Structure formats: structure tokens, C-alpha cells
Amino acid sequence: MTAKHAKSPLFTGSDWDFSLINRIYDTIEPIALKEMGLNIYPNQIEIISAEQMLDAYSSIGMPLFYKHWSFGKQFVTNEAMYRKGLRGLAYELVINSDPCINYLMQENSATMQTLVIAHAAFGHNHFFKNNYVFKQWTDAEGILDYLEFAKRYIAQCEERHGQLAVERVLDAAHALMNQGVHRYPRVRPRDLKGEAAREAERQAYRDRIYDDLWRTIPTGARAAAVPGEARRAALGLPQENILYFLEKTGPLLQSWQREILRIVRLIAQYFYPQRQTKAMNEGCATYTHYRIMTALHQRGLITDGAFMEFLSSHTNVVYQPTYDSGHFGGFNPYALGFGIMSDIERLCREPTEEDREWFPELAGCGDPIEALKDIWANYRDESFISQFLSPHMIRQWRLFQIVDRASESEMRVDAIHDERGYRRIRRALAREYEIGRQEPDIQVVDVDLAGDRKLMVEHAVLDGVPLDGGDAAMVLQNLANLWGYEVVLKEVDAESGKELKSHNSVPEKNWPR
Amino acid sequence: MHIVDRRLNPGGKSLVNRQRFLRRARAYVQQAVRDSLKDRSIKDLDKDGQITIRRDAIHEPTLHRAAQGGNRERVLPGNHDYMEGDRIKRPSGGQGAGSQAGDGEGNDDFQFALSREEFLDLFLDDLELPDLAKQRLIGGKVDGIRRAGYSVAGNPSNLSVSRTMQRAMSRRLALRRPSSGDLARIEEEIAEIEARDPALPDDATRLEALREERSHIIRRRNLIAYIDPVDLRYRRFETVPKPVAQAVMFCLMDVSGSMTEHMKDLAKRFFALLHLFLTRCYEHVEVVFIHHTDRAAEVDEQTFFYSTVTGGTLVSSALEKLQEVIAERFRPDDWNIYVAQASDGDTMQSDNGRVVGLMNDAILPICQYVAYLEVGREEFADIEGIGTTTGLWQAYAPVAEANRNFVMRKVHHRREIYPVFRELFQRKGVAERSA
Numbered sequence: 001m002t003a004k005h006a007k008s009p010l011f012t013g014s015d016w017d018f019s020l021i022n023r024i025y026d027t028i029e030p031i032a033l034k035e036m037g038l039n040i041y042p043n044q045i046e047i048i049s050a051e052q053m054l055d056a057y058s059s060i061g062m063p064l065f066y067k068h069w070s071f072g073k074q075f076v077t078n079e080a081m082y083r084k085g086l087r088g089l090a091y092e093l094v095i096n097s098d099p100c101i102n103y104l105m106q107e108n109s110a111t112m113q114t115l116v117i118a119h120a121a122f123g124h125n126h127f128f129k130n131n132y133v134f135k136q137w138t139d140a141e142g143i144l145d146y147l148e149f150a151k152r153y154i155a156q157c158e159e160r161h162g163q164l165a166v167e168r169v170l171d172a173a174h175a176l177m178n179q180g181v182h183r184y185p186r187v188r189p190r191d192l193k194g195e196a197a198r199e200a201e202r203q204a205y206r207d208r209i210y211d212d213l214w215r216t217i218p219t220g221a222r223a224a225a226v227p228g229e230a231r232r233a234a235l236g237l238p239q240e241n242i243l244y245f246l247e248k249t250g251p252l253l254q255s256w257q258r259e260i261l262r263i264v265r266l267i268a269q270y271f272y273p274q275r276q277t278k279a280m281n282e283g284c285a286t287y288t289h290y291r292i293m294t295a296l297h298q299r300g301l302i303t304d305g306a307f308m309e310f311l312s313s314h315t316n317v318v319y320q321p322t323y324d325s326g327h328f329g330g331f332n333p334y335a336l337g338f339g340i341m342s343d344i345e346r347l348c349r350e351p352t353e354e355d356r357e358w359f360p361e362l363a364g365c366g367d368p369i370e371a372l373k374d375i376w377a378n379y380r381d382e383s384f385i386s387q388f389l390s391p392h393m394i395r396q397w398r399l400f401q402i403v404d405r406a407s408e409s410e411m412r413v414d415a416i417h418d419e420r421g422y423r424r425i426r427r428a429l430a431r432e433y434e435i436g437r438q439e440p441d442i443q444v445v446d447v448d449l450a451g452d453r454k455l456m457v458e459h460a461v462l463d464g465v466p467l468d469g470g471d472a473a474m475v476l477q478n479l480a481n482l483w484g485y486e487v488v489l490k491e492v493d494a495e496s497g498k499e500l501k502s503h504n505s506v507p508e509k510n511w512p513r
Numbered sequence: 514m515h516i517v518d519r520r521l522n523p524g525g526k527s528l529v530n531r532q533r534f535l536r537r538a539r540a541y542v543q544q545a546v547r548d549s550l551k552d553r554s555i556k557d558l559d560k561d562g563q564i565t566i567r568r569d570a571i572h573e574p575t576l577h578r579a580a581q582g583g584n585r586e587r588v589l590p591g592n593h594d595y596m597e598g599d600r601i602k603r604p605s606g607g608q609g610a611g612s613q614a615g616d617g618e619g620n621d622d623f624q625f626a627l628s629r630e631e632f633l634d635l636f637l638d639d640l641e642l643p644d645l646a647k648q649r650l651i652g653g654k655v656d657g658i659r660r661a662g663y664s665v666a667g668n669p670s671n672l673s674v675s676r677t678m679q680r681a682m683s684r685r686l687a688l689r690r691p692s693s694g695d696l697a698r699i700e701e702e703i704a705e706i707e708a709r710d711p712a713l714p715d716d717a718t719r720l721e722a723l724r725e726e727r728s729h730i731i732r733r734r735n736l737i738a739y740i741d742p743v744d745l746r747y748r749r750f751e752t753v754p755k756p757v758a759q760a761v762m763f764c765l766m767d768v769s770g771s772m773t774e775h776m777k778d779l780a781k782r783f784f785a786l787l788h789l790f791l792t793r794c795y796e797h798v799e800v801v802f803i804h805h806t807d808r809a810a811e812v813d814e815q816t817f818f819y820s821t822v823t824g825g826t827l828v829s830s831a832l833e834k835l836q837e838v839i840a841e842r843f844r845p846d847d848w849n850i851y852v853a854q855a856s857d858g859d860t861m862q863s864d865n866g867r868v869v870g871l872m873n874d875a876i877l878p879i880c881q882y883v884a885y886l887e888v889g890r891e892e893f894a895d896i897e898g899i900g901t902t903t904g905l906w907q908a909y910a911p912v913a914e915a916n917r918n919f920v921m922r923k924v925h926h927r928r929e930i931y932p933v934f935r936e937l938f939q940r941k942g943v944a945e946r947s948a
Contacts, residue, residue: 018516018518021516022514029514042514043514043515044514044515044517045514045515045517046516046517046518046519047517048519048520049524051524052519052524052526054527055524055527058527058530059527059530067529067533068530068533069533069534069536069537069571070534070573071527071530072527072529072530072532073534073571073573075527075530075534076531076534076625079625080624080626083626099515103519106520121514163533167533174573175574175575176576177575178575178577179576320590322589323589323591324593328591397590398591398592398593399588399589399590399592400589401586401587401588402589403584403585403586404584404585404586404603406582406583406584410600410601410603411600411601411603412598412599412600412601413595413598413601414586415597416595416597417592421597428586428587428588429588432587432588440577440578442576459576463584463585464582464583464584465579465582465585466578466579466582466583467576467577468579469579470574471577474572475574475575475576478574
């Protein structure tokens, strides 16, 4: 660009139409792909109304989903909040699929549509396609097909076995959803597309080999009890994926119930990467839209007024309230991600002595985009923070760490933004984003399938924080219903191995089987 | 990049989930609806509105760590003057180091809006109305729809195929669109000439001409559509408004000390149901509240249901007041008059003659319907049912026998309210009576 304001702006008012969206997209595309070098799935942009956005909200943002009352609950909550004006709706929703589906609200102004396209269609899209966690765990191509299958399958189950029976299984599975995730990668990637065919094949096989005669065969003598170690090894215990364990081993479950557990489990697995990369994902999208919008403005493609509108919305998004401001609710993932990423840009371009010492490889390298692309591809929140939270950021945000010990009457400030504190703060903040710490470590440790079939579950208590008792009892009830026999949950201190607490639960009599 | 416009897709995707949610929380929602009746005016009964249920009724449990206890570390932004090693008092509330903020699943109330249909359904269900009657009340507008010719725009389901095809055909004829028969004939001839082995001398020119004609026909067929958007015709419907009718409903209630809260609550439900019923049948319904002890007064709804006045009981005073109001504001020629009276039946014996006289001579002749509801204590339902009759009941009994538009019932429980209306429903609604 030789002269500033060489071109006329893309739009002047706030109105938009489809040809304008096309032009905006065509203008942004070369900036994102050529100048920034992003690598994205093809985009599909869908314009939806506020009502449809509410609908999408209540099914965790997915365009199609099976039916369950809890989504209705989500819906009435969101609707009530929205109608009262307590909460606005998101400007966009983006789905990690191939092609990447972007929902844009029709109420957005032209500036907002530009922002949203830059944010979702390029920022999030690039992150979905390139980040290793997503690559490892999700199948962007197959997800919509799989949801379609899940929806149809569950509807069929409702027809066959009754709505209530299906609902009870789903309730129980939802309660254990967070325990339905494989946390360590296995070699075999998931082929979600084949699920439907596989299930149909199995059903056909079951129908074919069905013979009433089997019922009449007398049961033989019981097999001798297997010794503990061998038994656990045979069952793949200990197992942290409780839903997986139930699906494979649950003695009283019927095949359709297993399939439902599998559906819930696979969907939980699909969302697992998103939980680990909130700050990075939003940071990547926010950084991308900021770059793109600034580039558009510099070239005179959006007016000063539109740029002001963008800035006002952007600053709202990356606002981080301080801990004592009254509306502090944890770290804002947009602010944290964008903050660290712009800091990386700064230290790539104009490093200080301190930056050279802390980031010898990045400082002064002069190419922030390449550095960031590498980061977007190879990190998740925890490793991202523990590597790239700079002393500069810590000072700027005036971060401090407090430690609250059960044995002491007061809390203690353990580190502040000074030489002694930087590393400690960085480590502590990264730990907060460690998924293993956000969620309790719960594993199935033992079961005697030949004996009383009691299921033993263990919670490895970290830092002396036990499970929330009321909820734990309810979840355990659900687990017992699925398992069909007694379930015992022991809370064992992770360090000392001492048993702190124990809950147990027996299945309800009237649970549909 | 594709752009897809989804705005016109059918909405209400969440409707099923919403219904399932309501079914799931039905017991709680029903209780909430019952409670919210206290705060609603009977005129507002069939509006949508907020209700609140306890959150734990629909709680979705997960395994998560407790909010308190144990050793915790936390990094926070915005340090002002803390130094390393400073000690801070543990905050007492949820905020601070101890809270895992953000999931918002407290033990607070869960508030959401019910639509008018949902609210009514639950309300009527509570009164144990038969489904058919419920249908009639909830059923919404019964405006008639009738065919009104054809239009060029409309809903695809209203597409009139025969009209559309007719128009398409006349357009094709007018524009001389070659038929598929024309095309087939020419192609046949081409094939015939091509197949001829020893070619005739003028075959080449003939073939040339035929081919040109064929391409001309194909072009015309492409240009002139078989069915064009201009051909589309839709069946048009229009709604036929029903004749406007207005009604006034008088609520009469004894508010002397002997009326308990339970009785008033029963009376309120009764009035509410009648009001609901009338609003279905009439475009415009006015409600007049008259309460009485030994003197009667016209009051607003709030006073009517919730104030207590001490005094004796003279039912005739209320009927006189009723007469007075009718004479003043509601000419019987212009208004359909409904009277609903609720009382515990306590009355002065000496007043009965006058009450019956007023009812027979002055009120019943100008009213569509008079209902007398005797409310009793819930706990005495069995005993009272056996035979003890109150003074007012005895007085009204002959009136009810002589007049078809007078109905009286004893009610102890809310489920007994509906039978009072049964007669009305059996006669296929008030609308036909008043027509």
C-alpha cells in the first residue's frame, strides 16, 4: 500500500447484505491467508436470528443434538436472561467441523460482521485446524455426521424402550460426563463416520443370531474366583474413564444403554480439547481479529467510525476486572490469551534486556506471526502459560498469588510481581489451568465380577480438597443405577494414601433395566 | 466460502426440550403455578409470566471438588499494596481464594417464563378439568377461516397445483413453447435420414435444416420455462371475525369473619375460571367485585380478596348493590351479565325471603347465568357433605330448581370447582346461548 486511504471503504453505514459479507470475506481472506499465513478449513457462514442463537446455545452450540430435558433447562434460563436484558447473546458461534460452520447473528452491524468473520472464520478456524490437542482428539470431518447418528439413534431408542427409560440413562450418563474422557491419547484415531454403519451391522447380527433356546440352557457351576491382580489387569483397571468402563463391563446394561453411554462419552471427548484450550483458542481468535481489523483500517477499507465501534467492542471483550473490583469472576480467557499473545508480539519486535534473558529464542526474532503460529499449534493453556507468561505481563496485570492452608487461620500472600515472585506466579497460574487439577482424579480401581460385584471407585484427593458431598452422593446413585450393584467411592489422600471419606450407594429398585 | 441464510428455517428447535424440562419439573412447576395464583389478578390469569422453582429440583449433579476446605492456591490480578508474606483474613463469603467461581449452580431459585398455554394448562390441570373442557379453554382463538380466492404469494402448503398448472399451460400456449412431441418428431426424422444408407441427394441440406430447427426448439424450450414463478397461484384464506359481544361478570363474596383463607382461595379459583371461560366466549369482559358483610360495597380486586371487614351477614345488601350497578352502567340489552356468588352460607334467617325475592324477580331475568358457590372447610368435607345445610343453601334450593340458569354447588376442595361449570360446557358454551 503506497498511499494511505487508497481505496474506498468497504461499507459506511451499519447495514449489511449478503454481497457485502462476500466482499468483506474476500477482502479479509488474503490478509489472513497470505499475510498472516493462516491455514484454515473451508468456511461456511450461516446467518441466524436471535431466537436461533438461543436454540443453538441450549444444545452446547451444536447445530443438531439429541433431545433431553437439560437442554430445555438451558434454554429457559438463557431465554429468561435474554428477555430481561441481563445478558446479550454472543455475536457468533463457531463449530469445529470441516467445513467450519460460523453462525453470525443477523442483528450485528456491518462492523461487527467484519469483526466476527475475522474472529471466528479465521481465528478460531485456524486454531481448530492446527492445534495439536484438537488434531489428536477430534475429528472435524465426522462430528456432524456423528451427531446426526446420535440424534437418530437416541430417538429410535425412545421409540423402542420409552422416553423415560432413555432419559434415566442419559441423566446418569450426563452426571458422569466429565468422567467419560480418555485423558491420555491412544494410538487409534477415532473413525466417527463408521459408527452408524457399525451399530447397524451389530444390530442386524444380533437379530440374526437370536435364538430363544439359549434362555433354557442351565447355568453351570461358578468359575473359581480370579486372584486380584490378574482380575484387575483383565478388566483394564484402574480405569479413569468411568463411562468407558461401564460401556465395556457393566454387567446389567443392555446394548442400547451401552450405545447411549458411548454417545455421551464420545461427545464429552469431542469437547475435551476445548476445555483445555479456552484461553489459547480465544486468544488466537482475538489476536487474529485485532490484526485483521487494524490492517483493514490502515488501508482505508473500514472507516474511522467503524474502527471506533470495533475498538469499543474489542476493549469490552478483553477487559480483565481486578480481584477487588466486585465483578471479578476468574480470569477472562479472551484477556489472558490476547494479553500474552500481544506480549509475545512485543518481545519479538522490541525486546528488553529482561525479555532476552527470559525468552532467548523469541526475543527480537522479528517475526511474531511465525512464533505465534508455532505456539498455537503446539501448546495448550497450561503449557502456554507456563512458557510464555512474561514478567512484563505479570507486572502489567499486577498478579499475585495467595495460599490458603486449612491448618492456618489466615491466608498468606505467597508471591507478588517481583523478581522472587515471577516464576512462582507463572507456575501457579499454569497449574490452575491444568485439567488434572480443575477436575478431581477419579478412577475405578476394583470390582469382583465373580463375587458380589461391588464396584470400587477411588478419588485421589489433592491438597486435601474432598468432593462436594451432596453432588457426589447423587452422582454415585446414578453410577450405582448404571452398574446395577453396590458402588463404593473412597476418597484417598493422594500423598499419604490415607482414606479420608467413603460414600456408598446401592441401585434404585425401580430403575428401568 | 458459502453463505447460508438460516433465518427462515423453522424456529422452535428447543421446543421439545423445553416441554421435556417442564414435564420433568412438573410437580414443582405445578406448585409454583398454584402459588403464583395468589399474586395474579384473575384478569391476568391467561397471560404468560415468570415462575420460580427451587433449583435443586432440576439439579444436574457432577463430581466436582468442594468449595471449602483443604489447601488452596490462587493467582489474582490487580494487586495494590500486598507484599510477599502479608497475611489476609479469610473472606467469609463465597468470593476469594476458596471459591471456584463460575459454575453458578447455587442453591438459589430457578426462574423462567411460562407461556400462556403452559400456564393455563398447569392451572387447569390443577383444577382437574376434563381434557375436552381444557381444550376449549386453552384452545386460543376460534376465529373462523374461510377460502377467499387465489393469490400470487403464499405458503408453499397452500399452493394450488391445478391453478398453477392451468396458468402455466396457457402461458406456454401463448408463447408457443415447442412441446416435447415436436422435439421427438424432429429427432426421429434426423435419425431416419442419418440411417438411410444410400443417401438421397437433398439429404444433406435437409439434415442441416432439421438440425437447426432442433437447436432452435431446444433453445426455445429452455428459454420458456415449463412452470414459471409468475404461474404460481396460492389458495388464499381469510379469517372471519366473530360478532363482537361483551359481558360483565359480577363477583359477589361474603367477607365476614367466618370466611377463612381456604374458602377465599377456593372462591378466587372459581372466579378465575369463570373469567377465563367468559374471555373465551366474549371479546370484552368486565369484572365487577362486590363484597359484603351486612353492607355491600363495590371494591377493587385487591380489597376484594385480601381485606377483612367485620360485621354480620346480609346477602340481600349485595344483591341490591348488584342491581344498582347494573342499572347504572350495564344495560342488559348491551351486556351479557354473569353473576358468581361465593359464601360460606352463613346468613340471617330473616333476610332469606328478601334474597330469594330479589333473585327471582330482579336478577335472574336479566342474567345469563348465576352461580352460587358455597365454600366449606377442607377438613370437614365429609361431615358437611352428609346433610347439614346452611341457611342460604336452603333459601336458594327452590330457586335452582325453578331456573335453569341458576346453578349452586358446595365446594370443599379445588377439584370440585369445575363441576359447577359442567352444565355450561354441556350446553356447548355460552356463546351459543347468548347468540
